[in-house]
Amino acid sequence: xxxxxxxxxxxxxxxxxxxxxxxxxxxxxxxxxxxxxxxxxxxxxxxxxxxxxxxxxxxxxxxxxxxxxxxxxxxxxxxxxxxxxxxxxxxxxxxxxxxxxxxxxxxxxxxxxxxxxxxxxxxxxxxxxxxxxxxxxxxxxxxxxxxxxxxxxxxxxxxxxxxxxxxxxxxxxxxxxxxxxxxxxxxxxxxxxxxxxxxxxxxxxxxxxxxxxxxxxxxxxxxxxxxxxxxxxxxxxxxxxxxxxxxxxxxxxxxxxxxxxxxxxxxxxxxxxxxxxxxxxxxxxxxxxxxxxxxxxxxxxxxxxxxxxxxxxxxxxxxxxxxxxxxxxxxxxxxxxxxxxxxxxxxxxxxxxxxxxxxxxxxxxxxxxxxxxxxxxxxxxxxxxxxxx
Amino acid sequence: xxxxxxxxxxxxxxxxxxxxxxxxxxxxxxxxxxxxxxxxxxxxxxxxxxxxxxxxxxxxxxxxxxxxxxxxxxxxxxxxxxxxxxxxxxxxxxxxxxxxxxxxxxxxxxxxxxxxxxxxxxxxxxxxxxxxxxxxxxxxxxxxxxxxxxxxxxxxxxxxxxxxxxxxxxxxxxxxxxxxxxxxxxxxxxxxxxxxxxxxxxxxxxxxxxxxxxxxxxxxx
Numbered sequence: 034x035x036x037x038x039x040x041x042x043x044x045x046x047x048x049x050x051x052x053x054x055x056x057x058x059x060x061x062x063x064x065x066x067x068x069x070x071x072x073x074x075x076x077x078x079x080x081x082x083x084x085x086x087x088x089x090x091x092x093x094x095x096x097x098x099x100x101x102x103x104x105x106x107x108x109x110x111x112x113x114x115x116x117x118x119x120x121x122x123x124x125x126x127x128x129x130x131x132x133x134x135x136x137x138x139x140x141x142x143x144x145x146x147x148x149x150x151x152x153x154x155x156x157x158x159x160x161x162x163x164x165x166x167x168x169x170x171x172x173x174x175x176x177x178x179x180x181x182x183x184x185x186x187x188x189x190x191x192x193x194x195x196x197x198x199x200x201x202x203x204x205x206x207x208x209x210x211x212x213x214x215x216x217x218x219x220x221x222x223x224x225x226x227x228x229x230x231x232x233x234x235x236x237x238x239x240x241x242x243x244x245x246x247x248x249x250x251x252x253x254x255x256x257x258x259x260x261x262x263x264x265x266x267x268x269x270x271x272x273x274x275x276x277x278x279x280x281x282x283x284x285x286x287x288x289x290x291x292x293x294x295x296x297x298x299x300x301x302x303x304x305x306x307x308x309x310x311x312x313x314x315x316x317x318x319x320x321x322x323x324x325x326x327x328x329x330x331x332x333x334x335x336x337x338x339x340x341x342x343x344x345x346x347x348x349x350x351x352x353x354x355x356x357x358x359x360x361x362x363x364x365x366x367x368x369x370x371x372x373x374x375x376x377x378x379x380x381x382x383x384x385x386x387x388x389x390x391x392x393x394x395x396x397x398x399x400x401x402x403x404x405x406x407x408x409x410x411x412x413x414x415x416x417x418x419x420x421x422x
Numbered sequence: 423x424x425x426x427x428x429x430x431x432x433x434x435x436x437x438x439x440x441x442x443x444x445x446x447x448x449x450x451x452x453x454x455x456x457x458x459x460x461x462x463x464x465x466x467x468x469x470x471x472x473x474x475x476x477x478x479x480x481x482x483x484x485x486x487x488x489x490x491x492x493x494x495x496x497x498x499x500x501x502x503x504x505x506x507x508x509x510x511x512x513x514x515x516x517x518x519x520x521x522x523x524x525x526x527x528x529x530x531x532x533x534x535x536x537x538x539x540x541x542x543x544x545x546x547x548x549x550x551x552x553x554x555x556x557x558x559x560x561x562x563x564x565x566x567x568x569x570x571x572x573x574x575x576x577x578x579x580x581x582x583x584x585x586x587x588x589x590x591x592x593x594x595x596x597x598x599x600x601x602x603x604x605x606x607x608x609x610x611x612x613x614x615x616x617x618x619x620x621x622x623x624x625x626x627x628x629x630x631x632x633x634x635x636x637x638x639x640x641x642x643x
Contacts, residue, residue, distance in 0.1 A: 186525045189532020190621070265478035274477075285469070285490035285497075286476075292466055293473030317501040321461070351533060353622040383533070384620030385526045385603065 040066060044076055049409070053080050071101040072416065078110035079408045087118035105139070106411035108132035112145055113402055119395065125149040140170045141407055147179055148398055152391060156183060174204040175401050178375040182394065185379055193379065194349050198313060201345070201372050207310075208246075210338040211276055214302045217242040227255040234260055234267070241273050250277050268298035275307035284311050305329040309342060319349030337367035344376050353383040364393075369400035428467035431496075435472055435489035436481055443496045460500040469493065506538035511632045512562035516544030516553060518577055523570035526598060526620075530566065533621040539628060550580040554588055564631055566596045566618055575601035575608060582613030594631050598624075 044059035060077045063070070078094035081087075094111035097104050108128055115125035129146035136142060147162030160183050166176040181196035201207055220243055230240040241256035254277060260270040271294035278287035288311045294304035309325035312318040323346035330339050344359035357380035363373035374397035381390035427450050434443035450464050451457070472493070476486040515531050517523055524546050531543045542560055544552055553565055565585075569575035578597050585593050598618040602609050609617045615631075618624045 185529060187528060189529055189536070191532060191536050261477045262479065265474070267477075271473060271477055283487070283490065285493045286486060289469045289473035289476065289486075289490065289493075291473070292470035293477060296470050296474075315497075315501070317504045318461070320502070351537060351622065351625060353620065382525065383529055383622065385598065385600070386620075387525065 041070065041073055041076075044073070048076055048080055053083055056080055068096075069100055071097040071104045071107065072412070074100065075104055075107040075110065075412065075415075078107060078114070079412075082110050082114055082117070085117070087114045090114035091118070103135060104415055105132060105136045106408050106415055108135060109139075109142075109408055109411055112142070112149075116145060116149065116395065117399055122149050122153040126153060126155075136411065138169060139407070139411075140166050140173050140176075141402065141405060143169065144173060144176050144179070145398065145402075147176065148394065151179070151183070151394075156186070159183065172203045174200050175371060175375075175397065177203060178371065178397070179394075182375065182378060182382070182390075185382055190348055190351070190353075190379070190383065194345065197345060197348075197372075197376065197379065200375070201341070204372050206338055206370065206372060210336055211303065211306055212242070212246050213336060214306055214333055215242045215273075217246055220247040225249060225252045225256075227252050227259070230256060232259075234263070238269055238273065241270075245273065245277060245280070248280075250280065253277055266297055268294040268301050268304060271297070272301055272304035272307060275304060279307055279310060284314060287311050300328070300332055302329060302332040305332065309346075313342065313346060319346045322346040323350060335366060337363040337370045337373060340366065341370065341373045341376055344373075344380070348376075348379065353380050356380050357384070368396075369404065371397045371401050374400070425467070428464055428471060431464055431468035432471040432475070435468065435492045435496075436475070436485060438488050438492050440492050440495045443492055444499060447496060447499045458502040461502060465493075465497070465500040506536065508540070509538040509632065510540070511564065511628070511635075512540040512542060512560045513564045513566060513628060514542045514544065514553060514556045514560065514562045515566045515568065516548035516556075517546040517568040517570075518574040518581075519547055519549045520577075521569050521571055521574035522546045523568070523599070526570070527566075527568040530598065530618065530621050530624045534624060534628060537625055550577075550584040553581045554584045554590065557585070557590060557593055558588075563592060563635065564594045564596070564628060566598055566624070567614070569597065569599040569601060572601045575599055576612065578614065579612040586613075594635075596624075596627060596631075 040059055040063035044056050044063055047056035047059055057080050060073050063073045074093045074097035078090045078097060081090035081093060090110055091114045094107045094114060097107035108131055112125055112128040112132060115121040115128060126146065126149045129142050129149055132139060133142040133146055143162045143166035147159040150159035150162060163176040163179050166173050177196060177200035181193045181200055184196055185193035225240050225244045230236050237256045237260050241253045244253035244256065257270045257273050260267055271290045275287045275290035275294060278290060287307055291304045291308040294301055295308065305325055305328050309322050309329060312322035312325060323343060326339065326343035326346055330343055333339050340359045340363040344356040347356035347359060360373050360377040360380055363370055364377055374393045378390040378393035381393065427446060431443055431446045434446055447460065451460065455463055472489055475481045513534055515527055517527050531541045535541045542556055542562065544556060557565060567578045567581050569578055582595055594615045595613065596616045596618050597609050597612065597614040602617045603619055606617065616627055618627055
């Protein structure tokens with residue numbers, strides 16, 4: 034018993050470090066000592082999933098659940114293995130349904146359940162599942178992307194596009210784009226005190242960018258104001274203000290600052306970003322948004338999300354083929370960009386290419402669930418509960 | 423249009439006077455600036471002035487926010503028109519009898535509607551006679567028949583037969599769906615005038631058909 038526990042702990046440690054082969058080996062060593070420990074099978078399922086060996090993952094997760102039907106991490110691995118393998122939607126629906134019972138607050142289970150329903154063409158049930166996910170977490174971007182796809186199928190692009198944009202704004206990647214354009218680094222672990230920032234333009238703007246990234250809008254506003262008091266025609270300071278207003282849902286103030294900034298520096302990427310986002314939010318300004326995002330793509334063409342923003346504007350202009358090209362470029366630049374994948378799925382649907390659309394949605398789920406790292410959360414909760422008992 | 427107009431609009435924003443702002447917009451519109459150009463020619467420069475005044479400390483934060491509220495009230499007067507103009511062209515769409523696939527039809531119908539076409543959507547499981555009946559009712563001269571199954575795709579020939587039997591050879595019948603995309607000869611076999619692979623091609627194809635029709639009608643006159 035003690036030997037098995039040691040081998041399991043070793044396997045766990047190796048798996049957490051990402052040493053997949055060594056961890057698998059350690060799991061088999063643990064299994065050699067006894068095969069009735071669900072954690073070993075669950076761990077193996079997770080490792081097989083990481084290596085994209087879906088059939089093996091299904092087999093191990095199934096064994097784990099047979100031993101302990103309350104092992105939520107194994108359900109997660111099993112559901113993901115079914116979905117990533119494809120063509121097993123009926124089994125997938127059952128697993129996600131089960132997991133949503135075992136772990137009712139697990140948002141991803143509802144999102145995945147919805148996608149499994151949709152793949153099995155149970156559209157109403159799918160929409161219900163995504164709505165349930167959004168009840169649990171109103172900021173769940175993938176549920177909103179899926180609802181946008183469902184709206185496209187039922188009502189067409191004009192009604193679906195606002196949902197795509199809404200999902201995009203829930204997606205943290207949009208803010209990341211701004212900070213990448215701005216070139217700010219990691220947020221400090223202490224609050225920024227404007228009074229202590231070196232009294233130079235560069236230091237103040239740098240600190241204002243960090244304060245914005247840390248959601249400290251007051252500090253950012255103070256620092257930007259100091260810069261503007263010395264030079265009201267500073268385009269970078271105006272662009273930071275435009276972003277700060279954008280974050281406060283003050284679109285007109287943001288537009289005013291971005292307009293002024295661009296009148297001083299027509300190629301400033303951060304100001305182009307803010308103006309484009311403001312335009313994209315307004316019905317009727319898709320042409321304007323596309324124009325701004327084309328300018329931004331010239332300045333920051335290596336950023337996947339710039340092409341995604343452009344593509345969304347092109348969808349609004351009914352230029353589906355151009356949108357598809359822009360989305361493809363976005364996916365090429367960042368294969369893990371969920372927003373680009375869903376957008377590409379939408380443009381495939383406008384061209385009647387349903388299988389390709391379904392594939393992109395599956396890839397989006399693949400990257401999104403990999404990023405979430407939910408397995409360890411559920412695994413640790415399970416181990417913790419076992420320890421309590 | 424002079425820069426003074428943008429300055430006047432800016433001043434109306436700062437004075438929190440929506441009526442004056444609308445007057446400026448109407449003045450510029452009556453001077454001959456098209457609705458689609460008002461945003462760029464008037465509103466955007468006024469917003470730039472507003473941002474500049476705030477940056478320079480010419481107006482305080484509260485005035486800036488209140489001016490932005492007035493700008494919001496005026497925005498609808500300067501926005502380019504959202505809905506496209508009615509083209510006057512009616513298109514009947516429907517998915518063939520015994521076929522319940524609706525996604526492509528919904529997406530294409532919505533795209534055509536948004537582009538200003540009068541779309542009559544018959545839904546799924548539509549019998550050939552229903553296509554004819556709707557063509558007669560609406561005077562449509564363009565029909566798009568959707569089919570996603572080989573059997574129902576072949577049955578599109580019955581729509582063409584029905585139209586021909588009733589003296590409606592003038593109706594342009596387009597087809598859409600997987601079987602037609604996979605086998606371009608199938609469209610000819612069923613008597614279709616063209617294949618619609620997707621929403622953007624639908625727009626291009628229908629625009630071309632409508633243009634050809636208009637040119638022919640003009641020539642006949």
